[in-house]
Amino acid sequence: MSGGTGLLGGTFDPIHNGHLAVAQAVRYQLGLDRVLVIPASRPPHKLHIPLAPFALRAEMIRTALSAEPSLLLSLIEQETNGPSFSIDTLERLASGLDLLSCHFIIGADAFADFPSWKRFRDILSLTNIVVVNRNDAIDQPQRVIEQHFPGMGQDATGVWRGPSPGVIRSVAMPQVDISSTALRTLIAQGLDVSALVPAGVAAIIAREQLYRGGI
DSSP: OOOOEEEEEEOOTTOOHHHHHHHHHHHHHHTOSEEEEEEOSSOGGGTTSOOOOHHHHHHHHHHHTTTOTTEEEOOTTTTOOSOOOHHHHHHHHTTTSOGGGEEEEEEHHHHHTGGGSTTHHHHHHHSEEEEEEEGGGTTTTHHHHHHHSTTOEEOTTSOEEOSSSOOEEEEEEOOOOOOHHHHHHHHHTTOOOTTTSOHHHHHHHHHHTTTTTOO
């Protein structure tokens, strides 16, 4: 496989080195031209959790990607009103992208909850899905696929194919023990996180005094 675009969505509150590692691992293993990093306006599962303003999260992402020419910031959710559902974002992206040449990137833990997502089966009708696993859990998506995507089966390369145009594949990478939640906790405790985020992101966090209140 070569070419195509990865789609990596998330809250990115804040973006950290683990996010960049995932984006680059998928890009490299699938031979993608680029990965779009798409900050969510308001994730539906975080409606009651305080978030840094969208503009600041976007600024941190732009700064983090400045040395990564193959990773690009998408502001498609900037004007979103209400919860940010992935299917709605994909339908907006479809006006400017061939989504069947794209690869929607999702972590294995999030994929375990995939059937609870809005119109989750329609996502596979629009684009391909890449599940990012730890090296020791490469078969983890199988249970979700077998239970919720009847008619899909693995081909000789391990790609899951079925009646929908999109396919599901797994990408393995070492476990990255960084999370935005843990970062916010460390910052609230006054601890140094400069080794866990790009330097420009650390500078913005310090400038804006982000997460000092524990969000």
